[in-house]
Amino acid sequence: METGTRQNTEHIDVSYVAHLARLHLADSEIQVFQKQLDHILQHVHMLTHLDVDHVEPTAHAMPVENAYREDDIRPCLSHDEVMDNAPNGRGGLFIVPKIIE
Amino acid sequence: MRSLNALPVHELNQLLQNGECSSVDIVSDVISAIERVDDRIGAYLDYDGEHALKEARASDERRSNGCQLPLLGIPVGLKDVLNVRGMACGCASRILEGYTSPYDAYVVTRLREAGAVILGRLNMDEFAMGSTNENSAYKPTRNPWNQDYVPGGSSGGSAAAVSACEAVAALGSDTGGSIRQPASFCGCVGLKPTYGRVSRRGLTAFASSLDQVGPVVRDVRDAALLLEVIAGHDRFDSTSLNIPLSSYRDTLTGDISGMKLGIPKEYFIDGMDPDVKKTVQDAIDKCAELGAELVDVELPHTEYAVAVYYIIATAEASANLARFDGVRYGARVDGRDPLDMYGKTRAGYLGDEVKRRIILGTYVLSSGYYDEYYIRAQKARTLIRNDFENAFGTCDALIAPVTPTTSFRFGEKGDDPLQMYLGDIFTVPVNLAGICGISVPCGMSGSGLPIGLQIIGPAFKEERILRAAHAYEQATDWHNQKPEIARTAGMS
Numbered sequence: 001m002e003t004g005t006r007q008n009t010e011h012i013d014v015s016y017v018a019h020l021a022r023l024h025l026a027d028s029e030i031q032v033f034q035k036q037l038d039h040i041l042q043h044v045h046m047l048t049h050l051d052v053d054h055v056e057p058t059a060h061a062m063p064v065e066n067a068y069r070e071d072d073i074r075p076c077l078s079h080d081e082v083m084d085n086a087p088n089g090r091g092g093l094f095i096v097p098k099i100i101e
Numbered sequence: 102m103r104s105l106n107a108l109p110v111h112e113l114n115q116l117l118q119n120g121e122c123s124s125v126d127i128v129s130d131v132i133s134a135i136e137r138v139d140d141r142i143g144a145y146l147d148y149d150g151e152h153a154l155k156e157a158r159a160s161d162e163r164r165s166n167g168c169q170l171p172l173l174g175i176p177v178g179l180k181d182v183l184n185v186r187g188m189a190c191g192c193a194s195r196i197l198e199g200y201t202s203p204y205d206a207y208v209v210t211r212l213r214e215a216g217a218v219i220l221g222r223l224n225m226d227e228f229a230m231g232s233t234n235e236n237s238a239y240k241p242t243r244n245p246w247n248q249d250y251v252p253g254g255s256s257g258g259s260a261a262a263v264s265a266c267e268a269v270a271a272l273g274s275d276t277g278g279s280i281r282q283p284a285s286f287c288g289c290v291g292l293k294p295t296y297g298r299v300s301r302r303g304l305t306a307f308a309s310s311l312d313q314v315g316p317v318v319r320d321v322r323d324a325a326l327l328l329e330v331i332a333g334h335d336r337f338d339s340t341s342l343n344i345p346l347s348s349y350r351d352t353l354t355g356d357i358s359g360m361k362l363g364i365p366k367e368y369f370i371d372g373m374d375p376d377v378k379k380t381v382q383d384a385i386d387k388c389a390e391l392g393a394e395l396v397d398v399e400l401p402h403t404e405y406a407v408a409v410y411y412i413i414a415t416a417e418a419s420a421n422l423a424r425f426d427g428v429r430y431g432a433r434v435d436g437r438d439p440l441d442m443y444g445k446t447r448a449g450y451l452g453d454e455v456k457r458r459i460i461l462g463t464y465v466l467s468s469g470y471y472d473e474y475y476i477r478a479q480k481a482r483t484l485i486r487n488d489f490e491n492a493f494g495t496c497d498a499l500i501a502p503v504t505p506t507t508s509f510r511f512g513e514k515g516d517d518p519l520q521m522y523l524g525d526i527f528t529v530p531v532n533l534a535g536i537c538g539i540s541v542p543c544g545m546s547g548s549g550l551p552i553g554l555q556i557i558g559p560a561f562k563e564e565r566i567l568r569a570a571h572a573y574e575q576a577t578d579w580h581n582q583k584p585e586i587a588r589t590a591g592m593s
Contacts, residue, residue, distance in 0.1 A: 012464050021419060021463040022426065023456055024444035032516075033457055040461065040519050044408040047477050050484065057479030058486055060310050060340070061535020062297045062560065067339035081203040085430035094428050097438050 010041040104591040106130040107266045107583065109319040110175050111326060117164065117174060124157040124164070124174025127269070128218060131176050134267045134590035135221075141586065143242045144252075144262035146181050146193065148221025156218040163216070171330055173216030178271040180259050181222040182229055183314070184303040185209050188219075192305050193237040194227045196450035197431045206303020207338065208272060208314050208331040215330040223271055224258030227452045228422065229279055229307045231255050232521055235511060236454045244287060245584040246550055250508040253283030259317040260287035266583065266590040270327060271317045276307050277410050278503070278528025280315045281540035285503035285553025288542045288582060290570070291317045292324045295560045296535035297342035299328075300335030308417035309340075311410075311532040320580045321541060321571040325349035328563060344561050352564035353571040358392030360569060362556075363496030367403035368527050374506040380544035380552045381502045384573060388500060391572055398492040398499065402484045403530060407522055409485065410529035412465050412478035419462030422455070457518060486534045493559045498566055502527055503553040507546045527555060537563050541570040542579035551582070 014034045018025045025033070079092055088095040105113060105127045116122040132150040139145055153176055160174030184190045184202035186209075191197040205213070212219065226236035234242040234257030242257045244250040245265035252261040256273025260283035263271055273280040275293035284291025292315045299314045306312060316327035329350065334343040364385060369378060389395050427433035427446030434449045436442030451459070465474035492499060504524060514521045531538040536559055543554035554573065558566035574580050 012460070014460060017460050017464045017467065018456075019444075020467060021459050022423075022440065022443040022447055023451075023459065024441075024448040025456070026448075029453075029456070033460060036457060036516070036518050037461055037464075039517065040411065040522070043519055043523075044412060044474065047405060047408050047412075047474075047481055050402075050405060050477075050481055052477060052480035052484070055480040055483050057476055058482040058533075059479060060296075061482075061486065061533065062295075062340070062342060064297075064340055064342075069336050077203050082429075084203070085200055087199070087427060087431065087433035096428055097436055097442055099439055 010038060010045055012037045012041065104130055104266070106134045106269060106591060107587060108269065110172070110270050110323045113175060113269060124160040124218065125154060127174065128153050128157040128176050130591060131220065131268060138265050138586050138590045139267055141243065141248060142245055142261050142265050142267065143240045144223055144258045144265065144267055145178070146191065146222045146224050146239060146258070147189065153218050153220050160216060160218060170216030171326060172212065174218060175216070176218040176220040176269060177212055178220050178223045178259060178262050178268040179209070180225050180256050180271070180273045182225060182274050182305045183209060183272060184305070185219055189222065190305065191222070192228045193225045193239055194451065194455070195238045195432060196425045196447070199432065200430045204303060207300035207335045209303065211331050211333070220268065223262055226255035226257070227455050228305070229255040229274055229276055230418070230454050230458055232282060232524055234258065236452055238452050241511065244508050245586050246288065249510055250550065251286065251511055253286035253508060255279040256317060257283045260284050260289050260291065263287070263289045263317055263319060264584060266587040269319070270323055272314055272331070273317045274304055274312055274314050275532065276311045277414060277532050278525050280317060281503050281528050281538055281553070281555060284317055284540040286508040286551065288551030288584070289317050289319065290321055290324050290542070290580065291315065291540045292328060293531065293538050294328060294332060294563060295537040297340055298332050298537070298561065298563065300338040300341040302335055302338045306421040308414040309421060310417060311414060321567055321574050322350065322353060324539065325353060325567050347564040349564055349567055352568045354568060355572050355575055357388065357569050357572040360393045360498070361396055361496040362388055362393045362498055362500045362569065363396050363398035363492050365398050365400045365403070365492065365499055365501055367400050368501035370505065372505065373502070374546070376546040377502050377504070377506060377552055381554055384543040384554045385500055387576060388569070388573055391576055393569070396496050398496055400488040400492060400530065402481065402488050403526065405481050406485055406530040406533060407526055409478045409481045409533060410525065411461065411522055412474050413482060413533070415458040415462030416466050416475050417462070419459045419466065422459055425451070454518070482533050485530050489534045489536060498569055499557040501555045501557065503540045503555040504528070507550040507552055531557055536560050537566060539566045539570045541574050542582065543573070543577070544579060545582070
């Protein structure tokens with residue numbers, strides 16, 4: 001099982017993926033996760049032994065067709081109820097750091 | 102007076118109907134049990150005894166006015182993953198500190214309509230990721246049978262509360278075994294309904310194609326009762342299916358003669374705890390004695406299930422948990438720009454297991470790896486589904502262990518997450534296939550820890566697994582066993 005190339009595909013670049021996932025990890029965390037995740041990927045590699053060429057992927061266990069309903073107006077959450085949970089909000093808006101200089 | 106907190110819900114209903122106790126009596130007994138033992142068990146993150154007593158008084162009032170409902174005045178504990186209007190819902194995570202839910206989950210609405218009293222929030226692994234409750238950001242929950250051992254997870258608080266008689270019934274959620282495994286570890290009954298049987302609205306999403314809400318209770322009759330209350334079609338969850346409901350309690354005839362039970366050979370593996378193997382074998386023999394016909398079946402892709410599950414579940418989780426970014430709710434760490442804020446908030450307030458899974462999920466969905474991991478896993482998922490479909494061609498339900506081992510000590514699995522994940526081997530296939538499964542107590546290990554029997558049924562055949570589990574349960578006494586601490590909790 002067993003080739004050098006295979007080893008390469010089973011190595012996550014944790015700091016790059018953490019960036020994609022918007023997680024600012026400490027170097028010590030990256031090191032621990034690196035080892036653990038590489039180990040998990042080695043296990044996951046067993047899936048390459050399966051012949052799945054002519055198998056349809058399953059996204060949902062139950063065959064869900066489009067679920068239609070009447071497009072009627074129903075009660076929903078008020079603006080205030082939603083904004084009550086905001087860590088920082090004012091005047092019905094969420095306040096975040098400046099995006100454009 | 103007898104201790105009401107140790108009784109199953111259907112017996113409490115009888116007492117209530119006969120006027121032999123009140124809802125206030127029941128809620129008072131449950132609260133006093135929490136006060137007596139929960140500092141040692143850690144099942145609850147929060148409960149409001151005063152409010153529950155107020156609701157109990159109102160229930161008693163309604164009953165005296167002739168009101169009859171399936172759960173009128175019965176207190177129910179909820180895993181901290183379910184939204185209740187006006188209550189915190191934290192998923193045992195610090196990132197949801199300060200969040201108050203503005204709406205009721207569908208199952209909570211159904212509980213209220215059935216007259217239940219919402220009692221409190223039960224501990225869990227953070228965002229339902231884990232098998233031990235060690236991943237709660239707040240505290241570990243301990244196994245009532247031996248407090249050096251884990252209660253299982255992720256619905257560990259639900260199972261421990263019912264087991265220690267600090268709750269008469271609870272709801273949990275099951276994405277890869279999170280109801281059945283802790284029920285097995287704590288000696289309760291736990292049911293994972295078919296995907297689509299119960300609405301997921303208001304259940305904080307972990308893996309949307311796998312999650313289901315279900316009951317953690319004292320016996321199979323209570324599982325049937327709770328399922329009748331929470332199941333059904335919800336127009337606001339497009340994945341909840343509009344398929345007629347059975348009267349699940351009516352199906353509990355105690356008769357399983359002629360029922361064909363399949364024994365999957367892949368669920369009896371080397372390295373299994375011998376106590377589990379023997380106990381489950383004895384349970385299978387018992388079912389045969391009761392008239393069930395046993396057939397050998399194969400689920401040849403079982404060995405791939407853990408790999409498939411940890412790709413699909415983490416991929417879905419990485420997308421679902423993107424919403425926890427410090428903008429609209431929960432905790433926030435300020436940053437110099439939004440990206441800096443997201444990264445610091447998420448790194449600062451999410452726990453290790455959640456971070457690990459987000460990274461794995463992000464990786465398998467990332468450019469260059471999507472086909473190799475995610476699509477391949479979805480195809481393997483089809484093979485796992487087909488295995489069950491083929492097996493159900495020759496039997497009515499499957500009978501198997503819930504887990505390869507009983508509960509284990511805190512920290513015993515070390516810092517290798519893979520070892521922990523491999524323990525999910527007998528539960529994750531059921532979620533991947535979207536079918537239903539129940540865990541029912543079937544014995545004790547040599548060291549005094551409960552063992553569960555898993556009965557697995559085809560999609561939307563809950564009545565079948567409930568009937569089989571009930572017949573087995575009634576022929577044995579395992580569901581009546583209580584841990585020593587339940588005596589402290591006021592069990593007579």
